[in-house]
Amino acid sequence: MTNIVLQLTEADIARVVQRYQSDQVHRQAPGVIFAAKLPDTAITVYKSGKVMFQGIGASREVAHFQAENIAIKKSSTAKGDTLPEQFAALSVLGSDETGTGDYFGPMTVAAVYIPADQIELVQELGVKDSKQLTDDYMRQIAPSLKKACVHSTLILRNEKYNQLQAKGYSQGKMKAMMHNQALKHVLRKIAPEKPDYILIDQFAERGIYYNYLKNEKEIIRENVLFSTKAENLHVAVATASILARYAFLKEMDQLSEQIGLAVPKGASAKVDQIAAQILTKFGEETLKAMTKWHFANTEKAKKKCKKY
Ligand code: MN
Secondary structure, eight states: OOEEEOOHHHHHHHHHHHHHGGGBBOOOOOTEEEEEEEESSSEEEEEEEEEEEEEHHHHHHHHHHHTTTHHHEEEESSOOOOOOGGGSSEEEEEEEOOOOOOOOOOOEEEEEEEGGGGGGHHHHHHOOGGOOOOOOHHHHHHHHHHSSSSEEEEEOOOOOOOOHTTTTTHHHHHHHHHHHHHHHHHHHTTOOOOOSSEEEEEESOHHHHHHHTTTTTOOOOTEEEEETGGTTTTTHHHHHHHHHHHHHHHHHHHHHHTTTOOOSSSSHHHHHHHHOOOHHHHHHHHHHHHBBSSSHHHHHHHSTTTTT
């Protein structure tokens, strides 16, 4: 289903209301000042000036207003789906990933189910605003979160990552496959219970996400919502983000221990430096097994290393 949210001026909202007057429906929801329903599109106007078009006819309806030259400014805050009212208080299965921009270390994805009656507990265990979460803090709280919550954490080590990458898999496709897999695991664990919604921290538009999954046997689609910054919208995603990060950090610890050198996060010049040291000391196979080999860091490290 397509969801398009526009931020409109008062004058333009009047035109929206006028256009859909004859299709008006009554919707008693906070903040809603007008709602209409066409056979294939629902239109909701909010007091805030946001207008939401939902359904397979959404693009067509929006195109109509664009043709009329309405000063449409796509809402910048709500990238992704508009969530139901009181979303933060619902039972949600959330997923998030980490390690995608790091040269060293795996890509990790976690999916976590937090039913409504567990939200307070999770907050009690230390899940809070993502800006306040340092790696050290996440290391502290992750073990008790893992015990308290139904979750699935997947780790894609770089040996496998590099194989998939060489086969032509994009990072987006790998991510989508991991999210789908982790969600599937958790749904299986909690069955027959079902979450009210599934929320994926958005890394790709819905259509692109499902296109990545088109060859999968089992694709999770029911009640799936996407949003950027989803960790601030429900504790399930916030917890997923912590567990994914924790798995990544533990893997980084292991790599560091394995080569007797602290492997750095990210993909900066510091990373090139350490990569060059590993090349010199252990050779290419060792470095390749612990890095996302197609990153530009590989060539930079080779240039720094006298052997190449
Ligand atoms: Mn994310």
